Amino acid sequence: MSILKVDGVTKTYANHTALDNVSFDIPPGCIFGLLGPNGAGKTSLIRIITQITGADSGEIYFKGERLKPAHIKEIGYLPEERGLYKKMKVGEQLLYLTQLKGLSKAEATARIKTWIDRFEIRDWLGKNIEDLSKGMQQKVQFIATVLHEPALIILDEPFSGFDPINANLIKDEILRLRDLGATIIFSTHRMESVEELCDNIALINRAQKVLDGPVREIKDTYKTDTFQIIGNGQLLITSPDFQVLEQHDNHGIFRANVKLLNGSTPNDLLRYLIQRVEVHSFVELVPSINDIFIRKVKETHHV
Amino acid sequence: MSKIWLIIQREYLTRVRKKSFIIMTLLTPLLLATFMILPGLLMTMSGDTETVMVLDESGLFENKLKNQKDLQFIPLSGSLEQAKTVYQETDNTALLYIPNISIDDPKDITLYGKKNTSFQTQVRLENVLEKEIENQRFLASGLDRATLDKIEANVKLNTINLSGEGEKDNNAIVTSIAGVVGAVIIYFFIFMYGVQIMRGVIEEKTSRIVEVMISSVKPFQLMMGKIMGIAAVGLTQFLLWIILSFVAVTGVSAVFGVDAAPSPAAQFAAGQVAAQGQEVTEDDEAAVENSAKDNEIANTINDVKQSVANLNIALIFGCFLFYFLGGYLLYGSLFGAIGAAVDNETDTQQFMMPITIPLIISFIMSYSVVLKNPDGPVAFWMSIIPFTSPIVMMVRVPFGVPAWQLLLSMGLLVAGFVFTTWIASRIYRVGILMYGKKINYKELSKWLFYRV
Numbered sequence: 001m002s003i004l005k006v007d008g009v010t011k012t013y014a015n016h017t018a019l020d021n022v023s024f025d026i027p028p029g030c031i032f033g034l035l036g037p038n039g040a041g042k043t044s045l046i047r048i049i050t051q052i053t054g055a056d057s058g059e060i061y062f063k064g065e066r067l068k069p070a071h072i073k074e075i076g077y078l079p080e081e082r083g084l085y086k087k088m089k090v091g092e093q094l095l096y097l098t099q100l101k102g103l104s105k106a107e108a109t110a111r112i113k114t115w116i117d118r119f120e121i122r123d124w125l126g127k128n129i130e131d132l133s134k135g136m137q138q139k140v141q142f143i144a145t146v147l148h149e150p151a152l153i154i155l156d157e158p159f160s161g162f163d164p165i166n167a168n169l170i171k172d173e174i175l176r177l178r179d180l181g182a183t184i185i186f187s188t189h190r191m192e193s194v195e196e197l198c199d200n201i202a203l204i205n206r207a208q209k210v211l212d213g214p215v216r217e218i219k220d221t222y223k224t225d226t227f228q229i230i231g232n233g234q235l236l237i238t239s240p241d242f243q244v245l246e247q248h249d250n251h252g253i254f255r256a257n258v259k260l261l262n263g264s265t266p267n268d269l270l271r272y273l274i275q276r277v278e279v280h281s282f283v284e285l286v287p288s289i290n291d292i293f294i295r296k297v298k299e300t301h302h303v
Numbered sequence: 304m305s306k307i308w309l310i311i312q313r314e315y316l317t318r319v320r321k322k323s324f325i326i327m328t329l330l331t332p333l334l335l336a337t338f339m340i341l342p343g344l345l346m347t348m349s350g351d352t353e354t355v356m357v358l359d360e361s362g363l364f365e366n367k368l369k370n371q372k373d374l375q376f377i378p379l380s381g382s383l384e385q386a387k388t389v390y391q392e393t394d395n396t397a398l399l400y401i402p403n404i405s406i407d408d409p410k411d412i413t414l415y416g417k418k419n420t421s422f423q424t425q426v427r428l429e430n431v432l433e434k435e436i437e438n439q440r441f442l443a444s445g446l447d448r449a450t451l452d453k454i455e456a457n458v459k460l461n462t463i464n465l466s467g468e469g470e471k472d473n474n475a476i477v478t479s480i481a482g483v484v485g486a487v488i489i490y491f492f493i494f495m496y497g498v499q500i501m502r503g504v505i506e507e508k509t510s511r512i513v514e515v516m517i518s519s520v521k522p523f524q525l526m527m528g529k530i531m532g533i534a535a536v537g538l539t540q541f542l543l544w545i546i547l548s549f550v551a552v553t554g555v556s557a558v559f560g561v562d563a564a565p566s567p568a569a570q571f572a573a574g575q576v577a578a579q580g581q582e583v584t585e586d587d588e589a590a591v592e593n594s595a596k597d598n599e600i601a602n603t604i605n606d607v608k609q610s611v612a613n614l615n616i617a618l619i620f621g622c623f624l625f626y627f628l629g630g631y632l633l634y635g636s637l638f639g640a641i642g643a644a645v646d647n648e649t650d651t652q653q654f655m656m657p658i659t660i661p662l663i664i665s666f667i668m669s670y671s672v673v674l675k676n677p678d679g680p681v682a683f684w685m686s687i688i689p690f691t692s693p694i695v696m697m698v699r700v701p702f703g704v705p706a707w708q709l710l711l712s713m714g715l716l717v718a719g720f721v722f723t724t725w726i727a728s729r730i731y732r733v734g735i736l737m738y739g740k741k742i743n744y745k746e747l748s749k750w751l752f753y754r755v
Contacts (some may be wrong), residue, residue, distance in 0.1 A: 014749070052736070075519040083511025088317065099309050099521040144515070228547040 001064055003152060003183045009058035011044050018044035020245075021058070025104045026185065026200065030246070033215075034187040035289065036204035042187045044081065045204070046154055047092060049076045049185075062152070065164040073102040076150035078189060080157045080187075082141050085131045088139055091125035094147060101148040108147070114144065115143045123183050135166050142170060153177065154185045159193055171197065183259040203293050210296050222292045225260040226275055226285040227269060231259075233277035242269055306520045307528045314503070319539060332547035337683050353424055354398040354579050358386040358401045367435050374427060387415065396420070399428060406439045420524025482667065485623045486697040488541070490666050493630050493693070495640035496537045497658075501651065503529050504642025505734070513735045522732035526643075527724075530635045534628065622700045625713060630693025633720040634658060636727035643734030644742045665691035669698045677702040687718025719750055726751065 002025040019041045034042050037172050045099075047053045049060060051072060060067040062074070062270070084093055091112065098108040116122050119139060123198035129137055138161050145152055158174075159167045169287040174184055174197070186194045192218045211218065226245065229235075235254045237244050241264040247256040254277070260269060287295070318324055350580040354375045357368060368376040376399075379386045383400055390398040412419055414428065439449055453549040504526075507513045516525055641654040665685055673682040677699045686696035686704070692712045695703070734742075 014753075049737075052514065052517050072519060075518070077515065079511070079518075080509040081514065083515065085512055086506075086510050087318075096309065097311055097515065097519070100306055101514070141515075191384070234321040270498075 001028075002026055002061075003063055005061040005064075006049075007059045007061065007278045009045065009048060009055045009060065011041075011048065011053070018181055019048075019055070020232045022204065022207075022209045023058075024209060024212040026183060028183050029181055030199040031174070031184045031186065031194075033195050033198035033201035033289075034185055034204065034215075035189070035190065035191045035194075035201055035293070036107070036210075038189050040189075040204045040249075042189075042204060042205045044154060046156060046185075046187055049154065050075060056077075061220065065223050069098055073148065075153045076143040076145040076148065076152075076153045078141060078155045078158065080160075082138060082161065084137060084141055084144070086130040087128055089128055090121075090132070093151040094140070094144055096267070097144045097186060098147045101150075103148050111147050112143075115147060116218055119143065121246060134161060138162060139166065142173070146173075150182065152183050152185065154187070156187045157190075158188070159190075174180055191293065195289050201289065202294065203289075205293075205297050205300075210242070210293070210300065212290050214253070218289075218292060222287050222295065224255055224287065226284065227255050227260070227266060228255065228281070228283045228285050229279060230255045230281040231277045235273075238273075239272060242272065307524045307531075308594045310520065310525060310528025311532040311535065315539075318499075318533065318536045326728070328543050329547065331512075332544055335548050336551035336554075349390065354387065354393075355397050355399050355424075355428065355438050356390050356393070356395050357399045358383060359401045359428050361401050361405075363404070363439065364432070364435055365403060365404060367438075374424075374431075378712070390415065391417075397422065401432075403596045406436050406443065409436055420630075477556070481619055482698040482701040483674070484667050485619070485700075486628075486694045489630050489697055490662065491691050492537055492541070492627060493634045493662060494659075496631060497634050499536075500530055500534050500635050501638040501642035502648065503533070503647065504639050504646055504731075505651075508735055508738075509647065517735070520736060523728045524565050526639050526728055527635070528634065530639060534631055534635070535550070537631070558592050573692065585649070612698070619701055623697060626693040626697050626716070629689075629716040629720060633689060633693070633716065633723050634662070636720065636724040640727035640730040640734070643731040644747060645734075646738060650742075661690040662694070665694040669695055673698045683708070687715060689716045691717055729753075 004026040006022055006024050006026075009019050009022045010017070010190050022041070022045065034045070036042055044053075049067070051067060052068065052102040062071045065071075065284060088096070092114075094112050095105070095108050096110065099105060105109070116125060119123040121136075121139065124132065124136065124140070126177050129140065132140065143156070153174075155174075158170065162170060176186055186198065188194055198215055201218065202212050226250070232252055233254070234252075235247065235249075235256055235258075237258065240262065243259045243261055245259055247254060258269060260266070266282075268277070270282060274284075352373045353374060354377060356377045356379050357364070358379045358381075359365060365378075368378075377395065378400075379389060381389075381688060386398060386400070396416065397420050400413045400415065402411050402413075403571070404410060409432070412432065414425065441447060441451065481719075507516065507525075513525075637658050641651055641658070644654060645651050668681065668685060668691075672679070673685065675694055676682060681694060682699055685691040686699050687708065693716065696712050698710070700709070729751045730747055733753050740746075
């Protein structure tokens, strides 16, 4: 059973359509990428899932139930525009936000303790948010998002504003939470930043879902049977089974992108090459999600 | 409900712990106490007895210059030069030299002092001399002072309210003060704390915490929590002011041994008494009449006490609390809606106007029209309409308002704040997530019917 099922959701604002009949499923325990350019409708969809706004039509099911206020407790949301009460102390702020999710004070206090130890931020508890650096504030906000141990964590543009070290720290935390059973939704327009993390994705463009499914399947579907070869020698491919898309030679070192034709296999190509040149590297060129997205968008617009 | 309670707690605690709140709460009663006590203190400090030596060559004022409590006369004889020498050796205030004059032409009377003689002393001496010369002129023309005093009339009206439950002694001054004080407090409370609501909403919007918040609570809960939390802050401050003012005034007056006016009403009355007392002092020199003066003061004070007692304290206080909270809720939610509609405080001006105007008008009208004619049509309508009633009705209540009018006004006020809260929450829920858009009234009215 999927943890979240989006079923034909449509949302219209005064003069534009933000979501047009969008449907997809999110299996539990996965990292799900909600991808699309700016203004595609990602944030509108998230606001419906977090019950900030309602859909005009369509339904959302959380663990098989229609979305209802009791689910707020099971969802954690980190908005794209980060924000905390500036003049409130870190400890009080975490306690307040967690209590608002429905946790008791004792429970919230205990959880804050484990998290501040994990992030080694015990010294910050008594400080006002405005006295912290931006990166520190982001950490506090991340903790506030996951403190109530939600089953579904929604992160809008999760890595913007983090330096590489903290971004890695957050990445590790996200993977740890996933291993503990949480489902994570990444929403971002920078597709390459989450590509290697996501198990499943949905691509959204201009209010419509373009594509969704497990990343591996999507990549399989969109792979082009193209291999990049780097090696030593004079490469001259004459076989009709292989098509050279691109080739560069530089002082005896070549780099070539070769496409398999007529049902030939990678091994056929490798065998063909070994007889002629010295192969240093042989890599399949897998399309990035970005490439797939662009291709898909072009396709839909041609049709 | 428990979420609203959490929000109320946060709004309350963060504000109450602010330095500015603590300073304001402590400083205001101290200032108040200082203002109440300082004049009395200054009066006692400058109240040294002044001694004036008198060299009277005319003989007109012999035994006529009566010693008063803080003004003593010492008669001298001999020449002016001798008198000056004698005066120089003492530390008396001044030397009054009256040359040989007639009552028809009192010229060249001179006051010698070691330093500059105070204007007050000068005026007092002039009064004493003028009175004496007038007396002598009356005598010369066959009138005496006693006859003249009999002719002088002094009328004071006792006002009695016949409507309502039987006859009531009714002192217009005390009545209006009770109402006006209540109205002024309501007026400032709505403004001070209404603006705090607005700032709070803007702060949540600009710090972008609002999206996190409303993923946990409903916008309506967030708005009401803020409004109620701030109301609690206001009530706390108000209560502390009353207690601390009382403590400060009693404390300071105990330390300095000065009688401080315990309440504005009594202070006002005391001011009146003092004014009358002043006249009396100027009017007579005879010490005998002082007792009559004291009597009059006592009577006036009794009047004040009696009218305070006659005001239905419970009713007035109950009405005050009701209109205090009702008015605050009515306007508070609108202030909240303004905060939600704009991105920063500089944009609030255009929306503040329609809110502040009814408040200011009712404040001005309270003074100019309602006080003069508390049962007139202007007073009636303004005390019924919810936007002006919190202030205007407060001014009217101490004068006595028919029960049906009071109930109608209260009912409409409740309906009024339910209505404004509804409007405000419609604007609020759209506005808090709207950034970077210039909002006008047309846009706002559309928000009322948005489906969110």
